[in-house]
Amino acid sequence: MLAAGQQGWAPHDGPLLKYRVNLRFGEELVGPVSAARESDTMPPGWKFGRVSAVAVNAKDAVFVFHRGLHADPVMIFDADGRYLRSWGKGAFTSPHGLRIDPTGNVWTTDAGSHQVMKFTQEGKLLLTLGKKGQAGASHDTFNKPTDIAFAHDGGFYVSDGYGNTRIVKFSKDGKYEFEWGKPGRGPGEFNTPHSVQVDSKGTVYVSDRENNRIQMFTPEGKFLRMWTHLGSTQDLFITPNDELWMITHRENVEAGALNTLGGRIFRVDIATGRILGALESPGHSIHVTPEHLIFIGSLTGNVLRWYPGWPTPF
Numbered sequence: 001m002l003a004a005g006q007q008g009w010a011p012h013d014g015p016l017l018k019y020r021v022n023l024r025f026g027e028e029l030v031g032p033v034s035a036a037r038e039s040d041t042m043p044p045g046w047k048f049g050r051v052s053a054v055a056v057n058a059k060d061a062v063f064v065f066h067r068g069l070h071a072d073p074v075m076i077f078d079a080d081g082r083y084l085r086s087w088g089k090g091a092f093t094s095p096h097g098l099r100i101d102p103t104g105n106v107w108t109t110d111a112g113s114h115q116v117m118k119f120t121q122e123g124k125l126l127l128t129l130g131k132k133g134q135a136g137a138s139h140d141t142f143n144k145p146t147d148i149a150f151a152h153d154g155g156f157y158v159s160d161g162y163g164n165t166r167i168v169k170f171s172k173d174g175k176y177e178f179e180w181g182k183p184g185r186g187p188g189e190f191n192t193p194h195s196v197q198v199d200s201k202g203t204v205y206v207s208d209r210e211n212n213r214i215q216m217f218t219p220e221g222k223f224l225r226m227w228t229h230l231g232s233t234q235d236l237f238i239t240p241n242d243e244l245w246m247i248t249h250r251e252n253v254e255a256g257a258l259n260t261l262g263g264r265i266f267r268v269d270i271a272t273g274r275i276l277g278a279l280e281s282p283g284h285s286i287h288v289t290p291e292h293l294i295f296i297g298s299l300t301g302n303v304l305r306w307y308p309g310w311p312t313p314f
């Protein structure tokens with residue numbers, strides 16, 4: 001029994017998501033304990049640095065974007081965590097976001113070089129936006145871009161989020177079209193637009209991280225509504241059938257103090273913002289597969305693979 005003035009554990013935010021976790025995906029194989037104990041399959045001397053992003057392609061290969069000193073910044077693993085290949089050495093200054101578009105191209109945002117790049121899955125460079133090492137807010141420069149999302153017309157949105165406070169829309173061939181946003185706390189204003197996603201109707205969702213809210217816009221950038229009850233969101237992920245997932249934190253000061261530890265995975269009703277399920281997890285990036293595997297890229301230097309399941313009580 002609790003004494004007067006004592007507090008017990010607070011309930012979860014929404015129902016508990018019943019998942020188990022592989023803590024060291026890419027460094028231990030998925031499977032029985034005997035398999036997990038196999039030596040890591042990366043090249044000798046390689047390990048993850050801070051993992052800023054993770055994405056899974058249509059064939060279940062897992063792309064990891066990280067900031068290690070020795071290993072290539074983009075590493076690809078099979079579904080069991082076995083190293084397949086890697087690329088990108090020397091191409092990035094401070095890896096941040098990585099997404100795979102509907103046709104299978106790999107897009108990255110580099111907050112250090114102020115660039116957005118498009119690659120094949122084998123690492124061939126197809127397109128570069130922004131000027132390396134040159135911060136700006138013009139039609140052809142960025143200032144520490146954070147994320148990318150794909151529009152229904154074949155174009156894409158870039159959250160130009162650490163140095164600037166804007167969302168920039170480009171055509172499918174990388175031509176500037178328009179932008180919106182400015183510093184502030186009002187509708188359509190931002191303080192670190194950190195993540196951007198698009199749902200099946202074309203609505204654009206922006207994690208306005210340091211304002212502790214998510215804002216929604218039309219495809220043309222007209223403000224629709226905002227949610228202020230979901231904390232300081234690091235990353236958003238919307239599945240093809242409009243399941244909205246996120247890795248978030250209670251509020252921005254706590255998130256900064258804990259350096260992305262103490263976070264939560266939320267599944268949220270995309271129409272109302274109601275929390276449908278939650279579980280505790282650190283993290284900077286989230287990707288959810290059609291089988292409801294949850295991959296988290298963590299600045300602790302880990303890739304977490306959450307899978308549905310729950311231990312049998314003792």
